[in-house]
Amino acid sequence: xxxxxxxxxxxxxxxxxxxxxxxxxxxxxxxxxxxxxxxxxxxxxxxxxxxxxxxxxxxxxxxxxxxxxxxxxxxxxxxxxxxxxxxxxxxxxxxxxxxxxxxxxxxxxxxxxxxxxxxxxxxxxxxxxxxxxxxxxxxxxxxxxxxxxxxxxxxxxxxxxxxxxxxxxxxxxxxxxxxxxxxxxxxxxxxxxxxxxxxxxxxxxxxx
Numbered sequence: 001x002x003x004x005x006x007x008x009x010x011x012x013x014x015x016x017x018x019x020x021x022x023x024x025x026x027x028x029x030x031x032x033x034x035x036x037x038x039x040x041x042x043x044x045x046x047x048x049x050x051x052x053x054x055x056x057x058x059x060x061x062x063x064x065x066x067x068x069x070x071x072x073x074x075x076x077x078x079x080x081x082x083x084x085x086x087x088x089x090x091x092x093x094x095x096x097x098x099x100x101x102x103x104x105x106x107x108x109x110x111x112x113x114x115x116x117x118x119x120x121x122x123x124x125x126x127x128x129x130x131x132x133x134x135x136x137x138x139x140x141x142x143x144x145x146x147x148x149x150x151x152x153x154x155x156x157x158x159x160x161x162x163x164x165x166x167x168x169x170x171x172x173x174x175x176x177x178x179x180x181x182x183x184x185x186x187x188x189x190x191x192x193x194x195x196x197x198x199x200x201x202x203x204x205x206x207x208x
Contacts (some may be wrong), residue, residue, distance in 0.1 A: 002037065024043045065105070067108070091123060105144045162189075
């Protein structure tokens with residue numbers, strides 16, 4: 001514990017306090033010897049970084065609990081990585097920097113449930129660089145992260161319906177179409193959706 005405290009730049013008393021509060025996991029024990037590893041050091045550095053960003057110890061404990069219950073990124077990705085989206089690895093403090101003041105346990109749980117975030121050891125993995133950038137832009141413009149995540153859930157439902165419609169049309173009218181051929185027509189589906197969304201925004205913005 002003394003070696004861990006020295007590496008983290010804090011006191012042994014503070015390490016003991018964090019352990020008693022459940023902020024760091026118990027050490028591995030061999031007889032009377034307690035062994036701490038890089039996972040414990042990473043957690044202590046995360047706690048320090050989140051405290052600097054204004055989080056309370058209670059809030060950090062709740063975030064850690066949500067983090068521990070998150071789905072592993074391998075489970076989230078299923079059979080493989082997204083074909084076009086670029087996953088982004090984030091430490092908890094980097095996530096806090098993206099959404100200053102908005103990384104609450106409730107929002108973290110919502111993002112994990114939605115599948116925007118998965119866990120990989122001491123890191124979080126956002127499923128899409130484009131969605132991460134869009135979400136953080138909306139938050140910087142003043143939209144609460146909770147509202148962004150709620151809208152994301154609704155967009156996901158509509159996107160699933162549009163994808164089902166596109167694939168069904170091709171399979172119904174081009175029976176011999178293979179999955180690889182459908183994937184080749186992905187740009188066509190995206191072009192239709194982008195054009196329709198653009199015109200829908202024009203119509204909506206012109207309304208009084």
